[in-house]
Amino acid sequence: MRILIVVVAVLALGAGATAYALRSPDAQISVAVEEGPVELTSGRLMFVDEVSGKVASVPLTSPGGPRRVSSLSCKRFYTAAGNGLCLADGSGPLPGTSAVFVDRGLTERKRMAVAGVPNRAKLSEDGRMASWTTFVTGDSYAQAGTFSTRTAIYDQDTEVYSSNLEGTRVAGMKTTNDMNWWGVTFTPDDRTYYATLSTGGKTYLVQGDATEESAKTVRENAECPSLSPDGKRVAFKKRVPGDGARPWRQHVLDLTTMVETPLAETRGIDDQVVWLDNDTIAYGLPGEGIWAVQANGEGAPRQLVPHASSPSVVSGGRG
Template identity: 35%
Template sequence: MTKQVAGISAQTRWLILAIIAVLALGSVTVYAVQAFGRYQARTTGASAAQITDKLHDGNRIVFRNTAMGQGYGQIASVAIAEPQGPRELSQTVCDRVDATTEYISCMRTQRGIPTTFETRILDAQANTVVEWPLPGVPSRTRISEGGLVATTAFVTGHSYATDSFSTETVIKSVQGLDFGNLEDYSIFIDGQELTAVDRNVWGVTFDSENKFYATVASAGKTWMVEGNLAERRMNSVIQNAECPSVAPDHSKVAYKKRRAQSGLAHWDIAVLDLKTQKEIILPLDQGFDDQLEWLDSQTLLFGMPRTGSAGDSDVYSVKTTANAQPQIFIKDAWSPSVVRTTG
């Protein structure tokens, strides 16, 4: 005799569950097909940017190409002296990029069912050196001249603009060393150890092969921290500071600073003089959500999605002086990284 549960037989309940599962799988499949279709539309046809076969092996900007057509999403580079000039492309597609004279760190989404994520380290000629899996959506990466690689991935949620996200930030080396998850380090805020279970760490920038800066968040607050790999310890430097970036002369750190307002999150740019502890804030009419990059000691670069055009973005530059206004530096670009082989 078939068992009855709340007026519905067990067989009927299993049939209903099976139908729901099929519909859910169908929805996932439809979404995946639509997403792949949108990606195909961006990557086919002639490129909207001028492409060159000449390798930019001098002072250059390495970035993610977002010009529609062939080469969309691939690693690109332009000469620093001609940022709007022809761009050289590699065949590797990345979501986030950082580069030194020897290596390129590439965080990638491998589209499929299931979709997976990875970090791939390339040499200066874009040949793969090493790779490892990521636990979630690529967010931030930085690589040091000595081959230290920091990556931040979202493990839940997809935006720093909400309070529901969680991240995993790890540091490894091209040579195979693993410095672990930074959430496992000792973290001190104003001298008091932070042990809260809701703490998050993201947005590493390297000051040396042992010293770094990063963002720590807990209970709705953020701090820029100074970290020490050998001691596995981080100490707070300043509150309300995210995604730091150390200046080439190591005298200043630039970062995102969240504006006190209701509604959607809005970040301005701030620069801290590490010697005097003086902070300069550069208000932005349109807030941004990127990790800054230093073009030189007085100029910052950052990516900005293009309003009303999904998948498009541009790289802007801004001087670190009062009342400076951002200007487009490279059209159809994202995740800029400055590589200097000469002074």
């Protein structure tokens, strides 16, 4: 993609500061960019800039302001504890993905070739456990049975690599050819996770054990879970009547009471949302940027970052 860059002085950014306007080739999209390194620094929101396709960041205190843009190209990006996971298009002649692990300065540490098209990326709270989902066939979750996914879990400390969760034993279920897994989210013990299982035309929220390679279903009609920072709730998308192309509404499930709360965002969100804190959820909307909504079902959605996707919040580093 050819990007047009316009340089202008912006005094509001501070004495001597300079902002760059990045514009798409058709000049339909323009974003303000400020000088400065893009690092996994606490207090910043990371995302993929939709104009350049690069990883970028903004202060959490001013998400709508000028962004800093790196040289790292990703389709999906996630950060935790000073570690970054980038899903980028593969370099071969066939559709493929590169899972790229980067450090706090976005310098590449490790790269793994993965089959399929980039879709979901996640790290555990301490940055040790990584998971990603790719579409092997199809490119939409909207119609069950029309797609196939491959979801992996990788332990960065032991280098144990489970390249496909479809071999996981699920209590009370027989393993079938139509099973698809996606959207892993880890608990702090680096062993337990929640994920989506699709089979028989239904989706399930499952709780899995990465060590035992086993799982159990928690509830039906739940996709793309994301565990809250306090570990007490899971945000997920639930199929509801309405738009056949995007038939979902975001909900939050209390894991103790099993009571679910629909969120104020009523547009169909096809994303694995992230928690900015215990009270706020962020997500990407194609063509609309990154938005946030309260996790208790109250309030109204608000835009955080225009022309952006794949948000995640920088947390502290590993000890």
